[in-house]
Amino acid sequence: MNSITSDFAPPLKLIAPFFKYGVTFYLLSMLALLFFEPTFSYQQMDVAGWVHLFLLGFVMMIIFGAMAQLIPVVLESGHVVVDVYYVILPLLGIGAVVMVAGFWLMPVLLPYGGLLVLIGMLIFAAENIATLKKTKIRTLTVDTVAWSNGYLLLGILTGFAIALGLSGDLGINVSLMLKAHVYAVLGGYVILTIIGLSLILIPMFSLAHGFDETAINRAFKLVITGVGIVFIGALIAQEWLMMIGYAINTIGIFFYMWQIYIIAKLTVRKEVDVWAKSMIFAFVSLILSIILGLLYFITDIESMLHASVWFILLGFISSFITGHLYKIVPFLVWFERFAPLVGKEKVPMLHEMYSKEGANLMFWFTVSGVILGGFGLLFESDVLFKAGGSFMFTGAIFLYITMKKMLAYGE
Numbered sequence: 369m370n371s372i373t374s375d376f377a378p379p380l381k382l383i384a385p386f387f388k389y390g391v392t393f394y395l396l397s398m399l400a401l402l403f404f405e406p407t408f409s410y411q412q413m414d415v416a417g418w419v420h421l422f423l424l425g426f427v428m429m430i431i432f433g434a435m436a437q438l439i440p441v442v443l444e445s446g447h448v449v450v451d452v453y454y455v456i457l458p459l460l461g462i463g464a465v466v467m468v469a470g471f472w473l474m475p476v477l478l479p480y481g482g483l484l485v486l487i488g489m490l491i492f493a494a495e496n497i498a499t500l501k502k503t504k505i506r507t508l509t510v511d512t513v514a515w516s517n518g519y520l521l522l523g524i525l526t527g528f529a530i531a532l533g534l535s536g537d538l539g540i541n542v543s544l545m546l547k548a549h550v551y552a553v554l555g556g557y558v559i560l561t562i563i564g565l566s567l568i569l570i571p572m573f574s575l576a577h578g579f580d581e582t583a584i585n586r587a588f589k590l591v592i593t594g595v596g597i598v599f600i601g602a603l604i605a606q607e608w609l610m611m612i613g614y615a616i617n618t619i620g621i622f623f624y625m626w627q628i629y630i631i632a633k634l635t636v637r638k639e640v641d642v643w644a645k646s647m648i649f650a651f652v653s654l655i656l657s658i659i660l661g662l663l664y665f666i667t668d669i670e671s672m673l674h675a676s677v678w679f680i681l682l683g684f685i686s687s688f689i690t691g692h693l694y695k696i697v698p699f700l701v702w703f704e705r706f707a708p709l710v711g712k713e714k715v716p717m718l719h720e721m722y723s724k725e726g727a728n729l730m731f732w733f734t735v736s737g738v739i740l741g742g743f744g745l746l747f748e749s750d751v752l753f754k755a756g757g758s759f760m761f762t763g764a765i766f767l768y769i770t771m772k773k774m775l776a777y778g779e
Contacts, residue, residue, distance in 0.1 A: 378436055378450050380704040384775050385457055386433025387697055391764075391771045393425025393464070394686075398737075398764040401757035406744045408674070411543065417471030422681065423553070424464035424485060430689050431561055432456060432492060434696065435513070439499060442509050442568060448498040452491050459488030467531070482531035489524045493517045508581065508588055512564025515592050519556025522599065523549055547610070548602035555617060556595040562688060563588060563624055570628065573643055573695050574635035584627035590620030614665075618658060625651060641719070642727040646691025649735055653683025660746070675746040682760070683738045690734070690767060694727055697774045705778040721777045726770040733763035 400418055408415050436453050440446050466481030496517050500510065526549040533542045567584055571577065594617030601609030628651060657679035664672035698721040706715040741756025743749070 378440070378447065378453070380700050382450065382453050383433050383437050383700060386429050386436070386453075387693065387771060388775060389457070389461055390426050390429035390433065391693075391768050393421065393429060393461075394690075395761075395764040395768045397422040397426060398757070398761040401741070401760060402754065404753075404757075406674075406748045406750055406753040407671075411546070413471045413475070417468045420464065420471065421468045423558075424460065424467065427558060427685060427689065429460060429464075430693070431558070432460065434565070434692075435496070435561070437696070437700065438565065438568065439496060439513060442507070442513075443499065443503040445499065445503045447495065448502065449495055452495050456488045456492050459484050459491070463488060470531075478531040479528075482528045486524050486528045489520060493521050507567075508585060509564040509567055512560050512588060515588075516557045516560040516564070519552045519560065519592075519595060519599075523552035523557055526552060541605070544602050544605055548599050551595055551598045551602065551613075555591070555598070558685060559621075560588070560591060560595075562685070563591065565692075566624070566628065569692060569695070570647065571631055573692075574631065576631045576634040576636070579630050579634050581627070583623045583630060587620045587623035587627060590616050590623060594618075594620055618662075621654070621658065625654065642694050642724070642731050643691045645731055646687045646694075649731075649738075650684045650687035650691065653679045653687065653738065656742075657684060671746050671748055675742050678742045678745050679738070682741070687734070687738075690730070693767075693771065694722060694774075697771065698722060698777075701774060701777050716777075722770050722774045726766050726773075730763045730766035730770060733759050733766065737761075737763055 397418065400421060404415070404418065410416070410419075432453075436447070436450075440450075463481045463484030463486075466477050466484060468481075470477035470481050496513060500514055503510070526545050530542055530545050530549055533545065563584065567581070571579070594613045594615075596613070597616060598610050598613030601607070601613055657676045660672050660676035660679065663669070664676060695718075698718040701721060702716070702718055709715050737756045737759030739756070740752050740759060744751070744753025744756050
């Protein structure tokens with residue numbers, strides 16, 4: 369693992385709103401779950417609206433804030449134009465709201481919300497690429513940033529095309545374009561970003577050093593190849609090509625998990641805090657998602673696919689993000705407000721800057737909700753799914769409260 373420095377990090381006032389509004393969108397998306405049924409189609413407008421509420425409002429909002437902080441730290445070079453993040457935030461937030469309103473209420477709004485999101489993400493990608501060009505550092509994390517931003521561009525362009533198609537302004541095959549869009553954004557951007565961040569954050573927080581990186585390098589190459597093949601296969605309507613891409617991606621994810629196992633064996637941290645528990649649950653959910661996905665391809669049972677997607681979105685990606693928030697946010701707040709006081713007066717420890725009880729309640733309610741909701745989808749049980757949604761919403765309330773207190777600590 370390469371050493372990193374915080375000398376080039378942007379100010380907290382730029383980063384904090386991404387986390388604040390991200391967990392707000394998470395709370396709203398968990399509340400919205402209570403109004404859905406366990407049987408559905410991914411082409412339903414209301415389901416598409418929820419997916420965009422969760423992915424744009426929560427996942428992308430948090431990732432953009434984290435990347436604004438971590439990119440210059442990893443590259444050891446400041447942002448080219450860091451102030452663009454003040455513009456990206458409202459574009460992404462308002463665009464997400466308008467898009468969700470378009471899916472749920474008025475399809476005519478979709479191109480307008482899509483355009484706001486498109487502009488925000490184009491600015492984000494362009495600024496990242498310009499910042500990458502300033503450095504000569506070449507690490508796996510840097511490469512994942514470059515490739516993930518490329519796939520993000522493809523994802524947002526196909527997404528905007530879908531918005532135009534749904535509103536009747538563009539004649540396209542929405543079903544095929546949807547597959548290309550989902551895979552470019554979820555597999556090409558989100559998963560690649562998580563792979564890149566894992567190589568920095570997980571060893572840092574688990575205190576693991578001196579590990580071999582062969583597995584994660586193979587994972588990176590396989591995932592970028594697999595996503596590209598699926599994307600092309602979807603655009604030209606070749607299912608066999610997409611199947612090859614799925615297989616390559618699955619192998620890539622196994623190499624990624626093997627790398628995480630190698631890191632876990634070397635950890636010297638003994639405390640199993642909310643971060644450690646979240647990481648364990650995240651990777652258990654990822655394994656379960658892969659198993660259910662493989663069973664879906666064998667059985668063609670739709671509920672298998674629904675449960676698989678549920679566990680990768682709300683079990684793996686969500687837990688990976690929320691777990692890291694309890695490490696990243698206290699450090700950012702401490703560095704901004706207390707680092708200058710070191711040696712002059714008593715300063716808090718990072719673990720003292722959030723409620724452990726609140727964090728644990730968030731974790732256990734969320735875990736219970738993910739499991740119940742996943743089995744509710746698998747068995748198409750409305751009772752289990754609604755129970756899962758209720759637990760998820762309760763966990764989201766605790767996340768919102770603890771996040772608000774962390775960001776306000778020391779003000």
